[in-house]
Amino acid sequence: MTQKKRIFSGMQPTGILTLGNYLGAMRNWVALQDEYDCIYSIVDLHSLTIRHEPKDLRQYRISLLAQYIACGIDPEKCILFMQSHVSAHAELTWILNCYTYMGELNRMTQFKEKAAKNESNINAGLFTYPVLMAADILLYQTHLVPVGEDQKQHLELARDIAGRFNGLYGDVFQIPEPYIPKVGARIMSLQDPESKMSKSDSNQNAFISLLDPPETIVRKFKRAVTDSETVVRFDIENKPGISNLMSIYSSVTGKSLEDIEREFEGKGYGDFKLAVGEAVAETLRPIQERYKDLLASRDYLEDVMKEGAEAAGYIAGKTLNKVYRKIGLR
Ligand code: TYM
Numbered sequence: 001m002t003q004k005k006r007i008f009s010g011m012q013p014t015g016i017l018t019l020g021n022y023l024g025a026m027r028n029w030v031a032l033q034d035e036y037d038c039i040y041s042i043v044d045l046h047s048l049t050i051r052h053e054p055k056d057l058r059q060y061r062i063s064l065l066a067q068y069i070a071c072g073i074d075p076e077k078c079i080l081f082m083q084s085h086v087s088a089h090a091e092l093t094w095i096l097n098c099y100t101y102m103g104e105l106n107r108m109t110q111f112k113e114k115a116a117k118n119e120s121n122i123n124a125g126l127f128t129y130p131v132l133m134a135a136d137i138l139l140y141q142t143h144l145v146p147v148g149e150d151q152k153q154h155l156e157l158a159r160d161i162a163g164r165f166n167g168l169y170g171d172v173f174q175i176p177e178p179y180i181p182k183v184g185a186r187i188m189s190l191q192d193p194e195s196k197m198s199k200s201d202s203n204q205n206a207f208i209s210l211l212d213p214p215e216t217i218v219r220k221f222k223r224a225v226t227d228s229e230t231v232v233r234f235d236i237e238n239k240p241g242i243s244n245l246m247s248i249y250s251s252v253t254g255k256s257l258e259d260i261e262r263e264f265e266g267k268g269y270g271d272f273k274l275a276v277g278e279a280v281a282e283t284l285r286p287i288q289e290r291y292k293d294l295l296a297s298r299d300y301l302e303d304v305m306k307e308g309a310e311a312a313g314y315i316a317g318k319t320l321n322k323v324y325r326k327i328g329l330r
Pocket residue numbers: 008009010011012013020021022023024025026043046132133136137145146147148149150151154184185186187188196197198
């Protein structure tokens with residue numbers, strides 16, 4: 001029997017997931033779990049780069065674990081763990097920091113965006129965040145990393161760091177490949193279709209939360225910013241709002257963009273927005289039901305975390321040991 005290829009990915013526990021997180025990444029995580037050896041992490045160390053309330057973080061971590069499982073991640077098939085439970089992540093980060101150039105980190109667009117948004121707290125962690133992400137991925141000898149479009153640049157950096165390290169010390173790390181969906185890789189804000197849908201948006205109408213009730217979802221889509229035409233047509237340049245809604249509709253129904261244009265020929269935006277809202281609400285309904293049950297099963301979630309940390313720690317420890325040996329720390 002050939003060994004399954006390894007997948008690693010993670011999300012930050014900074015609130016309830018959005019439809020963007022779900023369509024851009026989570027759905028692929030679920031789809032890939034039978035075919036691959038999957039490791040999914042709640043990357044809590046990453047969320048310290050933005051000032052936070054300890055009690056919120058505590059709650060978001062456990063809530064995110066419940067959201068992973070509610071979305072269909074099966075702890076029987078995958079390793080599910082909390083990043084801070086495996087100390088190898090922080091240890092490898094320090095080492096990789098010494099193999100990453102300031103110039104490379106300076107080019108990261110997400111750093112520039114986040115620094116602009118958090119002018120009073122541009123900390124060193126925000127700057128070296130992509131190195132921690134590289135450590136996450138490289139510790140597990142990962143082949144594929146399912147993420148949305150916005151993480152592509154970070155992944156390229158992880159590949160560069162791994163290549164540089166291997167060049168110096170021999171084959172230490174597997175070089176990871178990104179796995180980005182064709183549709184849904186960049187879900188845009190419903191209020192400003194030129195910017196990414198994000199859970200930190202101050203305008204609640206800009207994003208769909210995984211736990212929004214159906215009426216709220218339909219209402220948010222009804223209010224989505226579109227354009228002054230009336231034709232449902234995919235044209236990102238001139239019709240970013242409608243194109244975003246079409247991507248979402250295509251993602252949740254499996255219909256092609258051409259089929260959607262045909263379906264709404266001669267109909268107005270009102271009909272289209274309602275259809276998108278209802279399709280999304282229908283997709284999220286079973287997830288929301290499972291989530292409620294899971295949050296009530298606190299012992300089960302604790303067990304999953306404990307087992308996950310052990311399994312992840314074992315694999316990560318092996319890689320870290322090899323790194324220490326190669327660089328002369330053993
Ligand atoms: P995070 O927590 O911001 O987002 C989690 C995942 O959701 C995707 N995503 C989107 N996809 C489509 N449209 C959107 N509007 C949208 N918003 C978010 C992201 O691309 C991501 O896949 N740095 C990462 C977390 C991380 C990680 C890792 C990922 C840390 N270590 C190792 C992979 C491997 C982040 O902040 O994702």
